[in-house]
Amino acid sequence: MFFGGHPFGGGMPGGMPGGSGRAPSSDVDTTKLYETLGVDKNxxxxxxxxxYMKLSRTHHPDKGGDAHKFKEIxxxxxxxxxxxxxxxxxxxxxxxxxxDDVGATGGEDLFSMFFGGGGRSRRSAGPRKGPSVNHPMKVSLEDLYNGxxxxxxxxxxxxxxxxxxCTKCKGQGAIMEIRQMGPGMITQMQRTCDQCGGQGQQCxxxxxxKVLEVHVEKGMREGDKITFSGMSDExxxxEPGDINFIIQEKEHELFKRKGADLLAVKTVSLNQALCGFTWKVKHLDGRTLVIKSRPGEVIKPEMxxxxxxxxxxxxPDEGMPSKGNPFVRGNMYVMFRVEFPNxxxxxxxxxxxxxKLLPEPDVPENYNPDEVEEVHLSPADLRSFGKGGASHSSNEAHDEDEEGGGQQVQCQQS
Incomplete structure (x- = not known):
């Protein structure tokens, strides 16, 4: 359960970071990746x-570089x-x-990628890692802003x-079954051992x-992961797998977010659009911003x-903080809707x-009312455009009559 937060239903597999208990081998290579990028370990x-940026520009396949080298980088x-x-x-x-799914290559390919297939195999690299467990974590926009x-x-x-x-599968995790398909026909099938669940061992x-502290970093986005290594079930x-908390951003009553930018919608009257407006906004960190139009500034219905x-x-600079560099922030966009009189x-x-006051007043047209026809406008819906005139079915019937598709009447002469 959460303490001071929203609880997750039911118990979860877990563990503490570094809980695998595995000691590093004395012959482990921890320099190959640094050598690949040409940087010092510090x-x-x-x-x-x-x-990385320098090497990727040089070795990118689209620029004639080696595809395998680019994958390594x-x-x-x-x-x-x-x-x-x-x-x-x-x-x-x-x-x-x-x-981990590094470079979309799959964990088993890392050794062959960097050691040309001649390095240690996956089997000799140590114990495999158990599956990771993902849990959604709903977070408000305020918490993503402030951390x-x-x-x-x-x-x-x-x-x-x-x-x-396991005594049933003798440590293999699977057993072979022989089934008779018909006279003189048998088939051999392998299935997971139901006694040990495919683990090969019983325990x-x-x-x-465990009580964990889940830290939501400033500027995190929808889909970001907060990972606790080695915390899944043994x-x-x-090795125990990881627990990942996947950020799910809650909907905000005022702001919409895209990347590090925020968007708010402000409805103004025609008077405010022409003569100016003042709008008091409570920001995500609790500050109060007063957004004002400049003297003479006109808010238009469209760009x-x-x-x-x-x-x-x-x-400018009133959007979300950037993850990893919260001092750099996005912008706050305000989209206007001008509300005309009813x-x-x-x-x-x-x-x-x-x-008298507004620019470009209407210039009356010169015409004789007896020689023209005056008409006035009525409310309309653009979705009805193209649906005027007689109904479609009536038009089809009319077309059939013209093409001779209707009933033919013959006169018999005596």
Whole structure:
């Protein structure tokens, strides 16, 4: 359950970071990725990114570079630019990150990618990693703006005692079955051992409860992951998997978010659009912003573009903080909707004053009322455009009659 936050239903598999208990091997290679990017092991994020950008421009396949070399560079950057993955690599080498989907290559291909298939195989690289568990975490836009730490209690299963080999499958995790399909015909099928669940070992488990601190970083976005390594249930012959909390952004009553930018919609009257407005806004960090139009500034119904785009203004640097660099923020966009007077006619004295004050008044047309036909406008819906005139079915019947498709009447002469 959460303490000071929204609870997740039911118990969850889990564990504490670094709970795998695996000691790094003395012959682990922890320099290959740094050599691939040509940086020192003490290089910071900025140096690593700079090296990656330089190498990727040179070796990109679209620019004549080697595709395999480009994959190596990309995979090395993906691991070293992530603090958690980099720490795992510095401690365990490629063993520590082989369970992650690095560069969309799959963990088993990392050794062959960097060592040409001649390095250690996946089997000799150490125990496999168990499956990760993903849980959605709904977070308000205010918490994504300011950051927040939430305490969460999880339950995980840990192995009690020493696992023993499964007697039914003899440690293989699967058993072979022979079935007779017909006279003189048999088939051999392999299925998962139902006694050990495919693990090859049998053991007893006990439940362990841990209280975790889930830190929501400033500027996080929808779909971002907060990962706790090695915190899933313990599994025989495997390292515990991870628990990932996936950010789900709650809908906000005022702001819409895209990237690091915010968008708010403001409805103004025709008077405010022409004469100015003042709008008090409570920002996501609790500050009160007063947004004012400048003297003489006109808010229009649409932008002066070929496309009919809404009229938009921007407040610079009042958007969301950037993840990893919260001092750099996006912008706050304000989209305007101009509300014109309702369908009731304006008083004649008001119309007369407006005609004097507003620019470009109507110039009366010269015509003889007896020679022209005066018409007036009625409310309409553009969705009805093209549906005027007689009904479609009547038109079809009329067309059939003209084409001789209707009933033929013959006269018999005696």
């Amino acid at each position: 290089a910071d994020k900025k140096e690593i990114r700079k090296a 990309s995979a090395a950057y993906e691991i070293l630019s992530d603090e958690e993955k980099r720490a795992q690599y510095d401690k365990y080498g490629l063993d520590g990150v082989s369970g 927040k730490t939430v305490k969460l209690a999880v339950n995980r299963k840990i192995i009690q005692g020493t696992p023993v080999e 007893t488990f006990k439940s362990e409860r 599994v025989p012959k495997m 002066n573009t070929k496309e009919a785009l809404p009229f938009v203004k921007v407040v 369908d009731n006619e304006l008083p004649k004295e008001v119309v007369a004053e407006l005609r």
